[in-house]
Amino acid sequence: MRYRTRVTAPAAALIGSAAVLAGAPTAHATPTTRTTGTSAARTSGTPGPETLGDPVFPALGNDGYRVAAYHLDFAYDPATRTVDATATLRIRTTRALSRLSLDALGLDVRAVRVGGREATYEQVDEKLRVTPARTLPAKCPVTVRVTYTADPRRDLPHTGWVDTPDGFAVCCQPNSAHTVFPCNDHPSDKADFSFRLTVPDGLRGVATGLLVRAESLEGGRTAYTYRSREPMATELVQITVGDYVVKDRQGPHGLPLRDVVPTARAEALEPALALTPRLVEWVEARLGAYPFETYGLLPCNSDAPDAFDFTGLETQTLTLYKPNYLLQEEKKIGSHMMHELVHSYFGNSVSPATWADLWLNEGHADFYGLLYRYERGWPDSLGMTTMEARMKDTYARGDQWRRDWGPVAAPNAVNLFEPQRYLGGVLVLYALRNLVGEDAFSALERAFLARYRNRSASTADYIAVASEVSGQDVSGFLRDWLYGTKTPRMPGHPDWTVTPVNPSLVAPHSRRGGHYHDNSATL
Incomplete structure (x- = not known):
């Protein structure tokens, strides 16, 4: 529902292929604690407050740090339908921290490292509490790396995963990004993002932003790397894997438009996809130049009633839709397509x-x-x-x-x-x-x-x-x-x-x- 453009420093150093997939356990209902590394005296610093003070969702976020960048490395295994993942966060502390927390739910965490050192962690309710080997000073830049496994089909109180017959997509609004990756899950803490998606040949991995490269790997796999040129709220992330074709076209002023479409339905969906250039022209005349590096639609490969209970969602640079909705005539879908495009300005470029x-x-x-x-x-x-x-x-x-x-x-x-x-x-x-x-x-x-x-x-x-x-x-x-x-x-x-x-x-x-x-x- 939005698009913008800004060139920033790389979101994070790209990391290597994910580890071997592990089976997903049941979600943590009680605290699970794992202690690694060395213990150290912590004579200063306090735990970061486990809230950002949101009046609607007060449990979201941690006020002890801000995130500069996320790098998400996902490897999808169609045999187990699970994702083996590493989330690397570059953060900056707002105060001296003896402990910090990330929002996380339904993720099977296997290891946490802070500043390259193994850290103690526990999962309590929807928080991943991390105790570094040493207290982190105030205003300290540091890297936090979490290795975990996720199952898009897991039954959770709420979820950002959309399970599809050939993979998955994500729809995290408002408070479910942390079921997909550990994060400071609040729109006030926008950050740069990069993604590396490893999938078996025959499937395509796509994420928010522009494609940086595609690497052919051993074992019949391909790794797709994407980077967003604009900062993004966690709720706006899009990551999808499936049997897709990527259709490119040009928008006003040379704006790259890319649609990610189920291969079997690409021809049927073309009339709706072809509307986008005119929609962009109309909104630019009223709100100014489109604010991102690309825009397009993702009619993900599922029309199941319980896949997601809305028609469209403004994930940044790539609006998520149910395919059947876009098969209707223009007067039935045009105003809603404009609604989602306007979110590129109000909601994505300027977040709440x-x-x-x-x-x-x-x-x-x-x-x-x-x-x-x-x-x-x-x-x-x-x-x-x-x-x-x-x-x-x-x-x-x-x-x-x-x-x-x-x-x-x-x-x-x-x-x-x-x-x-x-x-x-x-x-x-x-x-x-x-x-x-x-x-x-x-x-x-x-x-x-x-x-x-x-x-x-x-x-x-x-x-x-x-x-x-x-x-x-x-x-x-x-x-x-x-x-x-x-x-x-x-x-x-x-x-x-x-x-x-x-x-x-x-x-x-x-x-x-x-x-x-x-x-x-x-x-």
Whole structure:
């Protein structure tokens, strides 16, 4: 759902082939501790706080360090359907650490090294606690390497794996990247990424970013190395293995477009894939140059209802889709394809500072997706053909949605992906545009994207940019719209009314508590 471009230093030193695959045990339900290396006196330093303070997912992350880069080395064995992996993290401590933790769930960890030395580790709940041989000083750059085995089919409370008949893909949003690789699993800690994917001949390994090289190995295997030129949040990583063909085409200004398509369905999917260049042209005219090095679609090789319970997901530079969805005519899929592309700007290039800021991603993606639809006269899911009609309908539901799902910018883990973050966010943007005018709105949107490119930004950051660029203090106006328990008056439409709340009515929830728009209820 997004794309951007920046050249950075290599994400991490590439490491060698993964070790021999090991059988995957059951997930750790109780602490498992392994002690290696030498013990050393630790007279200074404390364990890093096992949180980054997210209001929606407070258990995510560790505040004792930040990650500069990840290198993920995966070897897929189709006989066992498992992945033998090594994750190498380059981190920088924020304080003296006697212990640090990585988010990790369902990974069979075999060894951990910190700064080249074997380390003690234990897996407790969704944390991999690592005690280095020596205390790490504050502001210290160090490498952490974790060797493990993962099974994409493992039954977990939540998972980022998509199991397919010929391999796997990943969909980690919002809090499941750490079921795929150990990480500081929060969008505020963006990092560089590189990948090495070893697969048997006949399968293709693809990841976020651009292909660096493909190496033929002994035993009928090929190793594909990819590197992302832009920093990325953990939730946006894409890694896939399957019987794919990679289709290249050119987008505006020479932008490389690449689609990763099941070989058997490549011809049938071509009409949908061919829409991308025009979509990029449209969004660039409104939000500026596409921000990444490439863009494309990954209709992964599974239409199983339980493979993943949404239609599309904006994994960086390579949007994940169910193939059957893309077999529909353009007016059925065009606005959703725009929604996912807009995420290249809002959500990927500029990531949310916390998960409470999700409306910045989804509200903007729906806003531009609906504009694209209505410009073409395509009826939406309610049969409406104008933004004004849709916003009047949404406005009438405002108080009921605030009662059922909370204010737009105040979600919790249960209602995070309900319509309030999507159409509720669109309504806020529509109100802001009505207040400041279309030219000022366009200017503040571009200014926000430019200021926070390759970074994370909060709702407060957006409010500040909106006030600065529009030339008027809109902080109170936006706070009322984003955090109020009652729907404010709509600028330019004093006749619009809100339907009174029905205490006995509970609005229907999205199918997964996630990606409401992907269930065709919004666009």
